[in-house]
Amino acid sequence: MQPVSANFGFLKRHGEPLFNLAVLAEHYFRTDPNTCLYKLRHFGELMAKDIAARAGLPNGREQTQAALIGAIGRGGYAKRFQSARYRAAPLCIS
DSSP: OOOOOSSOGGGGGGOHHHHHHHHHHHHHTTTOHHHHHHHHHHHHHHHHHHHHHHHTOOOOTTOOHHHHHHHHHHTTSSOHHHHHHHHHHHHHHO
16 A cells, blocks of 8 residues: 655655655554654654765764764754754654
8 A cells, every 4th residue: 555645745756765754654643642753753863864865974873863963964954943943853752
C-alpha cells in the first residue's frame, strides 16, 4: 500500500524516507500523540542529516544531534532563528 497524504506530497521529491515519516506522523496525530511525536523527532533528525550530507558536512556516528544542528547553523545552511527553534523542539516534548 502506497502512503497517501493531503499535506506532505511535496516531500516525495526530497526522498521517500522523509515523506514516509511525515505521513506516519500525520496518521498518528489524533490516535497516538506519543507515536506522532516520535515520528516527528525522527523526521527532524533525518532532515538534519540530509542537510548536512548535501552541504558536505561531516556526520559521524558519535556526533550528537545538537552538534550536527550547530554545524549546520555555523555553516550558514540554516537561518539563526530556524536553528534555534529546531534545538528547542526536544524541550517541548520532554
